[in-house]
Amino acid sequence: xxxxxxxxxxxxxxxxxxxxxxxxxxxxxYPFMTGLVAGAFVLSSLYHxxxxxxxxxxxxxxxxxxxxxxxxxxxxxxxxxxxxxxxLNVFMTPHFTSAIASFGVIFFTYASLVAVELxxxxxxxxxxxxxxxxxxxxxxLFQALTGLIYTILTLGAYDISEEALHRDEKSSKVAAGIGxxxxxxxxxxxxxxxxxxxxxxxxxxxxxxxxxxxxxVVSGIALCILVYVLTTMARxxxxxxxxxRNASHVAAHKLKADPVVVKMTASYLLAFxxxxxxxxxxxxxxxxxxxxxxxxxxxxxIFKHDFMSEFVLQxxxxxxxxxxxxxxxxxxxxxxxxxxxxxxxxxxxxxxNVVIGGQAFSLTFxxxxxxxxxxxxxxxxxxxxxxxxxxTVFAVPxxxxxxVNKFLPAYSDAIxxxxx
Amino acid sequence: xxxxxxxxxxxxxAAALALPLSAFTFIDSEKLFAQVKADASPVRWGFLVDTTxxxxxxxxxxxxxxxxEVPYSTSASRTWVERYVETKDGKRYADSPMADRDGFQSTxxxxxxxKKQDIAIADVEKxxxxxxxxxxxxxxxCVQACPVGATYQTPDGIALVDRTWCIACGYCVMACPYGAxxxxxxxxxxxKCTFCYHRISQGLKPACVDACAFGARQICNLKxxxxxxxxxxxxxxxxxxxxxxxxxxxxxxxxxxxxxx
Numbered sequence: 001x002x003x004x005x006x007x008x009x010x011x012x013x014x015x016x017x018x019x020x021x022x023x024x025x026x027x028x029x030y031p032f033m034t035g036l037v038a039g040a041f042v043l044s045s046l047y048h049x050x051x052x053x054x055x056x057x058x059x060x061x062x063x064x065x066x067x068x069x070x071x072x073x074x075x076x077x078x079x080x081x082x083x084x085x086x087x088l089n090v091f092m093t094p095h096f097t098s099a100i101a102s103f104g105v106i107f108f109t110y111a112s113l114v115a116v117e118l119x120x121x122x123x124x125x126x127x128x129x130x131x132x133x134x135x136x137x138x139x140x141l142f143q144a145l146t147g148l149i150y151t152i153l154t155l156g157a158y159d160i161s162e163e164a165l166h167r168d169e170k171s172s173k174v175a176a177g178i179g180x181x182x183x184x185x186x187x188x189x190x191x192x193x194x195x196x197x198x199x200x201x202x203x204x205x206x207x208x209x210x211x212x213x214x215x216x217v218v219s220g221i222a223l224c225i226l227v228y229v230l231t232t233m234a235r236x237x238x239x240x241x242x243x244x245r246n247a248s249h250v251a252a253h254k255l256k257a258d259p260v261v262v263k264m265t266a267s268y269l270l271a272f273x274x275x276x277x278x279x280x281x282x283x284x285x286x287x288x289x290x291x292x293x294x295x296x297x298x299x300x301x302i303f304k305h306d307f308m309s310e311f312v313l314q315x316x317x318x319x320x321x322x323x324x325x326x327x328x329x330x331x332x333x334x335x336x337x338x339x340x341x342x343x344x345x346x347x348x349x350x351x352x353n354v355v356i357g358g359q360a361f362s363l364t365f366x367x368x369x370x371x372x373x374x375x376x377x378x379x380x381x382x383x384x385x386x387x388x389x390x391x392t393v394f395a396v397p398x399x400x401x402x403x404v405n406k407f408l409p410a411y412s413d414a415i416x417x418x419x420x
Numbered sequence: 421x422x423x424x425x426x427x428x429x430x431x432x433x434a435a436a437l438a439l440p441l442s443a444f445t446f447i448d449s450e451k452l453f454a455q456v457k458a459d460a461s462p463v464r465w466g467f468l469v470d471t472t473x474x475x476x477x478x479x480x481x482x483x484x485x486x487x488x489e490v491p492y493s494t495s496a497s498r499t500w501v502e503r504y505v506e507t508k509d510g511k512r513y514a515d516s517p518m519a520d521r522d523g524f525q526s527t528x529x530x531x532x533x534x535k536k537q538d539i540a541i542a543d544v545e546k547x548x549x550x551x552x553x554x555x556x557x558x559x560x561x562c563v564q565a566c567p568v569g570a571t572y573q574t575p576d577g578i579a580l581v582d583r584t585w586c587i588a589c590g591y592c593v594m595a596c597p598y599g600a601x602x603x604x605x606x607x608x609x610x611x612k613c614t615f616c617y618h619r620i621s622q623g624l625k626p627a628c629v630d631a632c633a634f635g636a637r638q639i640c641n642l643k644x645x646x647x648x649x650x651x652x653x654x655x656x657x658x659x660x661x662x663x664x665x666x667x668x669x670x671x672x673x674x675x676x677x678x679x680x681x
Binding site: 001002003004005006010011012013014015016017018019020022023077080081082083084086087089090092093094095097098099100101103156193197198199200362363364365366367 | 423491493494495496497500512513514515516518519531532533552561563564565566567568569570585586587588589590591593594595596597598599600601602603604605608609665666681
């Protein structure tokens, strides 16, 4: 009889009988997703707090996208638990000596801040839409429901005078300002979950939260560039097709990613990427230089067993290549987008190498383990921690985004002119 | 009712609802346990492993699995025995196939995934067995790591798991420096050695201690200076596993080799 995680664990040399890769794909995705949330939020704050006007377009998009990603962050955790039905125990008997126990508190603090900021940003739209639906005669059920949702979203605040909107803007700045440290804390905290496991020689370093924050910002910005450019392209193509069909002159030409926005965002991506790579290399250098007892085992994992995922996929494809793409002057939208794709992939690999790599060596330091990702789901367990479970987690944020985008349009051209 | 009135009433109602809450005190399980501890449990369970007596027969593992209903066919186990072999050319090998449930019946070393390497007895420079089990640490990393408090330490020093409350996140499994934890294949909750708490609290000995024909495993009350096993720990040169983690393990070893950790 196999115990949990044994099915995807390959053992080599002296591994203790109870050791397996217990934290598999879902725990790789958990910090990855949380990192995207935090990173996207930081990008939006560059405009909202620091007033970098050029980022206005992507800032709004980043905030809405961050909000959609936010609800996905707990999903990998639930998928990972063998008793997901008991997940609420964390709130009922939180045991605060455990780093995991605070997740709910930090997560909901952050979620409410983002919600407040979004509400302030979109309040005017909620009011106008709510009134528009209210005045509509002969509503269909769907329209009535949409109207009702907008009415609820206004929270009863119908004052959209200049003065009120000005106050909104001020308050949203405050919310965004508080949001930055909270977002960084959210992700630094995820780093702490790993960094504080003293039994794990690879994880245990005070640098872990800092490395996680840096790579989180990198991945969030990169994903925003990627999705912003791709969805704008897709929307442009759709509009053009529609225009061709109706022979009308819809302003489809407007639906293009703004090169100024993308270039500006790419330069921030480059800055944070340099920081993230430096921190990771510092960690590696420090470990090899101090060469403690665990180093022999770690070295075998990093340079031998995980060479492909560590050096080729993470450092090579995911960090060095995009670094070169971003550094070469005269950056174009296409180059920035390709670089972003590699960056997102690189950060995913980094999470993989931390989570799986941290379990790739035995506590005895004399044996190694390998995670063989289940492809074909043969049971709930192999679905959840296998390829398809991973794909599910990847797909959900886009689903959420489609819904959220209906009520909180993320693209500035999709909002009525008066909304800005 | 105007909106303002409505909001005022809501706020008032919420305040009224919140008031009786202050009458409740939050029960802090740790404080409760601390109180119990302050009453000084007369017992602190400890364990002595004499590695020089162990023959690797695996009877302890067998007894443990049967006693604690860890399915017999699983490779994971609450307790296990490790075999260490050093050859004359300085090479070191170690294994614990099936946690040594069936004893080490062959001279071939298990290299994982079905690979084996045979070692001629004439080539062996040094060889020995080391039984392992939960160290029932004084400052257990697993208890610290449990987010829901399903793993807790009893006043007499044993870390237990509440199977009805464990969410099976695996943080305790990751936190244990000794690899003592795993997931029970039937309950799907964290599983670990309890020194057979159900037995020792009834005056019996743990199953593994009873099963060991050589006296390699012994349990004691560390708070009782007259306990013969406690006396050995107090007077002989004993060692613990991985003291550098600061968990203060309470399983003491006689004849521990530097290679074992």
